[in-house]
Amino acid sequence: MEERIKLSVLLDLYGELLTEKQRDIMNLYYNDDLSLSEISEITSTSRQAVHDIIKRCNKLMIQYEEKLHLMEAKIRIEEIKKDILKKIDLLSIQDDDNIKILSELKKYISDSI
Amino acid sequence: MEERIKLSVLLDLYGELLTEKQRDIMNLYYNDDLSLSEISEITSTSRQAVHDIIKRCNKLMIQYEEKLHLMEAKIRIEEIKKDILKKIDLLSIQDDDNIKILSELKKYISDSI
Known part of the structure; x- marks a missing residue:
């Protein structure tokens, strides 16, 4: 499965385990297809912070999948x-x-x- | 569903999200049916700590179910x-x-x- 599609599926499955801010940013990135700069503007968060949040949440969701295997199921x-x-x-x-x-x-x- | 059975099912579904120590204690309590004192002895943990861990993990697992609804599914x-x-x-x-x-x-x- 392509990485971006996989992460979008994982977001659908594990999004509720993220904080509201994390989930909002991840949705803007994976579901609304916005760029880091656009998300930065919309959420009044620095571009670097948006980048870090996405990276961190990707890792978190992959860890959840390793434990719960919901995507596999x-x-x-x-x-x-x-x-x-x-x-x-x-x-x-x-x-x-x-x-x-x-x-x-x-x-x-x-x-x- | 009876509360103890419900928590045993939740442990089966969400146990991987607990720490190893938490999971061990929860398994001894819900799957092996040991008493707090027995678990305290086996795990070299005070009876009060065992009690607190079980209470905290129950709450954690109920929160996971509210977010992921795996038992419902x-x-x-x-x-x-x-x-x-x-x-x-x-x-x-x-x-x-x-x-x-x-x-x-x-x-x-x-x-x-």
């Missing part, structure tokens, strides 16, 4: 979901009742997992 | 799993190929989720 559950849907498609079902049940089942899996 | 995914298996059982399937696919699918869901 998220990727795993996505694969399980795909596998289940693929296995369901192996069934050859003709009658209307079963077709209806299967279609509801697939919708439930797609929406809930 | 765990309970939710268990319910989804049950729902999927229940919906699969609504299918009325007679032919051998489909029965085999369904049985493999159910095993896969039971083992992987």
Whole structure:
């Protein structure tokens, strides 16, 4: 996974463990795609401090992932979901009742997992 | 959920975020069911310190759950799993190929989720 995308996913998973200021700066950087200078202006924080906060939070979130493995679990559950849907498609079902049940089942899996 | 069981589940989910000493004491208390005095002796820590560590870690883990909701997600995914298996059982399937696919699918869901 590309580093920037990975850190954006980690921010989504662990952002709540950061302080409000850290989270704001990380969101501006990873989700709103602003430059360090723009974030510096918006948050009235020096460019150097913004840089340091991003660097520190990247490290923090990677440490959280090493301990809790939430991103790993998220990727795993996505694969399980795909596998289940693929296995369901192996069934050859003709009658209307079963077709209806299967279609509801697939919708439930797609929406809930 | 009973408080002690809840804290044992939280320890399983967030234990890695505690220090090694905190985690050891919490495991002795919640998983090995030892008394404060027994833990005090084993870990060469005063009974009062053991008590304080357990109290502080309980609070910490409840705060982590308020932020990351891992226990909530765990309970939710268990319910989804049950729902999927229940919906699969609504299918009325007679032919051998489909029965085999369904049985493999159910095993896969039971083992992987």
